[in-house]
Amino acid sequence: MVQAEPTVGAVEAYAYRSLPRDEADILLEDGLAMTRAERFSHPDAPVANVRANVIESRIHRRMGGEPIAYIVGTTRFLGIELDVDRRVLIPRLDTEILVAAALDTPGERILDIGTGSGAVAVAIGLSRQTSHIIASDVDADALAVAQNNIARHQLAIDCVQTNLADAFTRSFDLVVSNPPYIEPDDPHLHQGDLRFEPSKALVGGRLMLEAVARSARLCLVPGGRVLIEHGYDQGAFMRSLLAETGFVDIETLLDFEQRDRVTGGTMNTRSGKT
Ligand SMILES: C[S@@+](CC[C@H](N)C(=O)[O-])C[C@H]1O[C@@H](n2cnc3c(N)ncnc32)[C@H](O)[C@@H]1O
Incomplete structure (x- = not known):
């Protein structure tokens, strides 16, 4: 049986329940490739299970204390986007x-x-x-x-x-x-x-x-x-x-x-x- 895909609204609600809003927003924006305004206008849009699982696992990593920059793999320094990971x-x-x-x-x-x-x-x-x-x-x-x-x-x-x-x-x-x-x-x-x-x-x-x-x-x-x-x-x-x-x-x-x-x-x- 094919499991129903979650909606943008459901993924968002899970993220907001689990993390402070600003942190959830970063993971949602990166994971769904949608801005907050886009999520707001399309709450019923389906999210592929693979994508929802990635977001869920990232939320758990953050709940375990891992820095957001390592989870999404980038950060900004003086407005400059830089790739970062656990090597630096x-x-x-x-x-x-x-x-x-x-x-x-x-x-x-x-x-x-x-x-x-x-x-x-x-x-x-x-x-x-x-x-x-x-x-x-x-x-x-x-x-x-x-x-x-x-x-x-x-x-x-x-x-x-x-x-x-x-x-x-x-x-x-x-x-x-x-x-x-x-x-x-x-x-x-x-x-x-x-x-x-x-x-x-x-x-x-x-x-x-x-x-x-x-x-x-x-x-x-x-x-x-x-x-x-x-x-x-x-x-x-x-x-x-x-x-x-x-x-x-x-x-x-x-x-x-x-x-x-x-x-x-x-x-x-x-x-x-x-
Ligand atoms: C505090 S981090 C600074 C990274 C970056 N410059 C920044 O400001 O975000 C210090 C860096 O020094 C490097 N480092 C540690 N010991 C060193 C050594 N003996 N010679 C050269 N680099 C060293 C580390 O590998 C690390 O990348």
Whole structure:
């Protein structure tokens, strides 16, 4: 016997019973390929069983806490659509501060250390088409996601798999990085989206921030600038770290909640030693 197909209205009602409305709307729009207005005008339209089953299983994944971005496979960063999956961090709103700071900084040769989905490199690349950008990551799986996003936006950004900036010589005007800066014992790692994201993209703490600063120093030309995103409680640490590492003009930028978020420093033109 052929089972009757559910209607748009029935699928919608199930989603709204199971999830907060905004989350249900995203899964319904993606799963049914219909806007809310279209669903409203065609509540009796049939939904193929295969499609209804996919939506139901996605609703269950969300009820289990999986981030919506992984379930639908895309997210938006600065209005730019990016493919994401469990190989990469889901780009955060705070990282817009890093991109804005990069776009305010002169210099055409740019390195993005720990590119992940490629969010930062792609956002800079779309605004500064003349720049020569390299997106690097230690993780080949993450780099594959970045490569896909770079191709999707038709950008000429090179991807390089390397630890920090180990593969590069002193040749960049600007190094940007949103490294894994969460301390290993941070309880947030066991909460929300972070439970599903790769630990390589999250855990590193102050040791990682230090490694990024030192590595950046070795690949920046004199007068070049580094911009590093960090935790809201790591601003003071970052300012002394950059000063100790030989950077000058050190400045911390605040996020949308007025907390320390990105610290930058310029390579002292008189210091060339490592
Ligand atoms: C916090 S995620 C940032 C992703 C992306 N840039 C963003 O802002 O959304 C950190 C990234 O750094 C990469 N990573 C971790 N350790 C690294 C290392 N030693 N060298 C280079 N990249 C590293 C991870 O694989 C991950 O993709």
